[in-house]
Amino acid sequence: MALLELDNLSKSYGGTPALRGLTLRIEAGSVYGLLGPNGSGKTTTLGLALGVLQASGGTVRWFGQPLSSASKRRVGALLETPNFFPYLSARQNLLLAADVKRADHATVDTALELAGLSARQHDAFRGFSLGMKQRLALASTLLGNPEVLVLDEPTNGLDPQGIAEVRELIQRLAAEGKTIIIASHLLDEVEKVCTHVAVLQRGELRTAGAVRSILAATDRVAVRVAPD
Numbered sequence: 001m002a003l004l005e006l007d008n009l010s011k012s013y014g015g016t017p018a019l020r021g022l023t024l025r026i027e028a029g030s031v032y033g034l035l036g037p038n039g040s041g042k043t044t045t046l047g048l049a050l051g052v053l054q055a056s057g058g059t060v061r062w063f064g065q066p067l068s069s070a071s072k073r074r075v076g077a078l079l080e081t082p083n084f085f086p087y088l089s090a091r092q093n094l095l096l097a098a099d100v101k102r103a104d105h106a107t108v109d110t111a112l113e114l115a116g117l118s119a120r121q122h123d124a125f126r127g128f129s130l131g132m133k134q135r136l137a138l139a140s141t142l143l144g145n146p147e148v149l150v151l152d153e154p155t156n157g158l159d160p161q162g163i164a165e166v167r168e169l170i171q172r173l174a175a176e177g178k179t180i181i182i183a184s185h186l187l188d189e190v191e192k193v194c195t196h197v198a199v200l201q202r203g204e205l206r207t208a209g210a211v212r213s214i215l216a217a218t219d220r221v222a223v224r225v226a227p228d
């Protein structure tokens, strides 16, 4: 049984198709990249998978079942930058986020630890570097100890140091056994952190499979994604 199955999923915005008949299976234990240029349908795919958006057609199944409040608790998502309080500490911010999510406060310590922020947990958020801020955002997805993380362009807007930190964190979380689904427009990012990739262009699936076969040198031209 696949962890996430998208079957013939479609979405139109006001009559304009953004996603056309996407069928995809994501297995537990993978770091699955959704690769495509701006406007190719990555965010739409994640929104539909998480039930934030209503599909125009097709089905989403998590753990073999339609999306439910029980399956939502097993999935941590980072679709947009959380609004952390600048004058509160990293820990205080996560405690508040845990309250909002009704997640166990005990998972705050684990999240800080995994994000490499335990030593800075009492420092105010506003003094953090870009990479630390984004690592805290990733830590917030770990509250409640979900099995799956869904991340939309998690390195966007970061400086090179922050990008390196966040990629390293994603690799660490994968090594901890999390399944990770990550939207990215960066081929090298997918190549570095993902085990599997689905390439989207103009709302359609171009190809999908193991990164090493899809992005093998001979195939690179075929998956090079031109802006829409």
Ligand code: ATP
Pocket (backbone or CB within 6 Å): 013, 014, 017, 018, 036, 037, 038, 039, 040, 041, 042, 043, 044, 045, 185
């Ligand atoms: P980006 O990296 O820019 O977010 P993306 O690959 O995530 O790109 P989507 O955001 O899913 O792509 O957008 C797919 C298409 O749907 C684009 O043509 C976009 O303009 C359109 N679109 C997305 N959201 C809406 C919306 N709320 N209303 C109308 N059109 C939308």
